[in-house]
Amino acid sequence: MTQSALTRPDALDPPPPAPAGTARRRRGQGVAYLFLSPWIVGAALLTIGPMVASLYLSFTDYDLFDSPEWVGFDNYATMFTGDERFWHAAWTTTEYVLLSVPLKLALALAVALLLNRPRRGVGLYRSAFYAPSLLGASVSVALAWRALFSTDGTVDEVLAGLGIDTGGWVDQPRYALLTLVALAAWQFGAPMVIFLAGLKQVPRELYEAAAIDGAGPARRLFGITLPMLSPVILFNLVLETINAFQAFTGAFVVSSGRGGPSDSTLLYPLYLYQRGFTDFRMGYASAMAWVLLVVVAALTALVFRSSRRWVFYAGEDR
Incomplete structure (x- = not known):
């Protein structure tokens, strides 16, 4: 100092x-x-x-019993170049997502529009439509679903009575995946509740002004409701897409854990489970999990990037 x-x-x-x-x-x-x-x-x-x-x-050869052995990128190389079932599971999952997510969101929005109108007992209807979302991921519901769509099941008998002989959806490769799509669409309660919350935020003055201008129901739907709900649609789309890529319980139970018939219900998470806990190739299953994470993250980023063109926020100039 x-x-x-x-x-x-x-x-x-x-x-x-x-x-x-x-x-x-x-x-x-x-x-x-x-x-x-x-x-x-x-x-x-x-x-x-x-x-x-x-x-x-994911960079090791690990069988759950012995110590992991470092193999570098061998798991990823085998996955992309030497595993045909991997590509089949990826394509089957893509089909499942492309079919189930739009159908589920369309049903959720349609029911939300119906329940948004004031009527007696609307709370009871909302609870009834929401209940499948609480039960849909359970093994017991998947077992019941398999019984409904199996040979000589309820759905098979009803269709046979109408002159349509499918031989049981669960047992037919061309119909088996549709049973999983129907199971996913049946669980539309969660996005329905979110759509209902979004509908409550749409100003009634917009509908009144449109009615004065002579706009019909279809024009009000596409000119007011859907643009005002676009942020909610984006939220539900991202959430349901991520959930669809992780679908496992229904595919496992309906196909008895095999992904059949003829691998028609071999969704990606089910094949990941088979590799890890049936074949005891946990290193390979870990690599599959990281590939799934990267793909879902990329698709989510793509959806957010595209939202600049079709999502509208209140007070935003377009």
């Missing part, structure tokens, strides 16, 4: 105390982190940690 600094009257003075607002804000942040700590620990141990371990295992 120089002599000039020692001669200054404020050289040895303590630093000024922090403002009361800053100290209070720091205490508030400490309390927030304390309440968030269970989630942070859970995310680190149950999500981030397993993801890092899975990424490492």
Whole structure:
């Protein structure tokens, strides 16, 4: 310390105390982190940690019993160049997503439009339509679905009575995937509730002005309802697409875990399960999981990028 600094009257003075607002804000942040700590620990141990371990295992040969053996990119090379069932599962899953997601969202929107009108007992109807979303992912419902669409099942008998002989959807390769699509579409309750919430936010003045101008129901639907609901449609589209790529329970139960008949219901998650827990190739299954993650992330980014052209927000100039 120089002599000039020692001669200054404020050289040895303590630093000024922090403002009361800053100290209070720091205490508030400490309390927030304390309440968030269970989630942070859970995310680190149950999500981030397993993801890092899975990424490492994707570069190894691991059979769940012996120590992982590093093989580099061999799992990925085998997947893309030497595994025909991988490409079949990828194509089957793509078909499933392209069929189930639009059908599910269309049903959800149609029912939401019907339930948005004031009528007696509307709360009961909403609960009834939402109930399948709570039960659809259960094994018991998948078993019931398989019984309905199997040979001599209820659906088969009804169609036979109408002169349509399918021989049971579950047992026919050309119809088996449609049973999974129907099961997914039947669970439209969750997006329906979200559509209902979005419909409640559409200003009634827009419909009144359109009615005065002579706009009919179709014009009001495509000119007011759908543009105002476009952010909700985007949300449901992203959510349901991600869920469709992860569909497993229905395919596993309906096909008895084999993806049959003739691999017609071999969805990607089911094939991943077979590789990991039937063939005991956990390293290969981990590589499949990361490929699925990258594909879903890329598709989600593509949907968000395309949303600039068809999603409209209130107060936004177009």
